[in-house]
Amino acid sequence: MEKRKLVVIIGPTAVGKTKLSIDLAHRLNAEIISGDSMQIYKGMDIGTAKIKEEEMNGIRHHLLDIKYPDEDYSAAEFQATVRPLIDEIANQGKTPMIVGGTGLYIQSVLYDYQFTETPSDPAFRMKLESELQEKGELAIHQMLERVDPEAARKIHPNNSRRVIRALEIYHCTNKKMSDYIGNQKQELLYHTALIGLTMDREVLYNRINKRVDLMVKQGLVEEVKGLYDKGIRDTQAIQAIGYKELYDYFDGKISFDQAIDSLKQNSRRYAKRQLTWFRNKMDVEWFDMTPPIKYDEMENEIFTYIAGKLQF
Template sequence: MKEQLIVIVGPTAVGKTALGVSLAKKYNSEVISGDSMQVYKGMDIGTAKVTAEEQDGVSHHLIDIKHPKETFSVAEFQESCIPLITQVNKKGHVPLLVGGTGLYINAIIKQYQFESMPTDKRYRDELEQLASKLGNYELHTMLKEVDPKAAESIHPNNIRRVIRALEVTRVTGIPFSRQQTEEQTVSPYTTAMVGLTMERSKLYERINKRVDIMIEQGLVEEAKALYDSGIRGCQSVQAIGYKELYDYFEGLYSLEDAIVNLKQNSRRYAKRQLTWFRNKTDATWFDMSNGLNEQTFTEICTFIEGEIPFISK
């Protein structure tokens, strides 16, 4: 019998964390974070990391496992996540994979095969140095020239992914976009994939409000502590919420303008997330415009129990 898995996806600020905790409590289960930035210690406010209070006694995995100076790849995520899914299943429970990093989610659902991808460390180091000198967009332009399709699907600020695409293309001579078909067409899990959406205006309002709350909670001070400790040019601080404030610390923008940029970048990211999940997953969508009310929660539970019949027993 296949292992079982509940997946919750959707854009930033839509309510994934709260739903994950509510479902985990109902089904006596555990949450696995599918967020590429919540792995970093000391980056709590800007990543909207679930607090101890919000966890409400529910076990959460793959949070606070890396120092901000360290890198963390989708392959590492897959390597860490798959054993956790097995571990929770062996306890007789169905784990909940909750997050907004689409590539991470699909790496689990479709079991991407990463080990066959070749590497060239020297070339990768060259590209990292180029990115530091010339900026992310220059490398993204290089990718456009050799693999327009990959450039279209990878955002310029996802610099690790841009570098990886350039590296693989150079080593193999085959465009990176043509090599991303190494996935299982049938999921290794019995999966219930829940997608959360919301009226665009309400979502954007929630994002703007969330940023204001983050600032009140001390996001500027959190980012400044990272900046002052010498964490620069790392994967972690390329995250939305940190890179905008780093621009402020560097004197490129006023604090007011940095916050405006942060809100705008967060809204754009949410839009990209929605598009990605709609195009790249088989999620069944639930509207959260009225919040996580009893009716919506019941509908989601009914859907999950239809996909994973044993869960309600």
């Protein structure tokens, strides 16, 4: 059977994916599937830089606001949702387009990625959770570094649930979580135009800093405080950058200025990790968005590449 045509736009936070995706979607008669692991959550709009309805400019978006912040979500669930959605959009005569920066989620859809059912050990997990309470997140993360350094590099110490899960997999199978990912076949399931946006690092970091300042002006603190006051804690959603830092501020662990500085620093580090992931894991056609590019010319160049690649 002929492979479906699929456009994918990836890149680090604040590089300009949203505007470009809307402009290209109009030219390609596309619908956009969010490839962001945190924009799925309701009530988490400012901190995740979620597109506003007026910015969509008539383009239909999928996988925004589909979960509550106290619910978990996974790459396996993303894969199971997105693959039928690609078929549905294509069957309507439109072009499916995935836009986002969550590498594992997007990779799980594009490639023949099998999610292996791994055994669990509730007693071992409870032991780790007890140690987490006693010794803290860093101590648990260091345990993972000793048995699976690659997974430890990819999982932030604050994301204790994933750290514990990786340790549990190793405990039960004597195999690393990274082995399950590394052994997957790198065969594209779709006729894919995979566009990567990049930018001079200092320029990108400056954009990230300014974006954080803008988020604060737009009401980020109030947004996070609303979740905090509802008692939502220790969930996957609250591990998101922009939320965990302000939770530390509300808990009295750090000052407000420290929280914002930490938010900016963590956002810059995340952008660096995103670029490293995409360059190492996917066959991407990169386009440099560093100013003073002429945006219209760059958009036209990217459109021409997609049209040629997918034979529109």
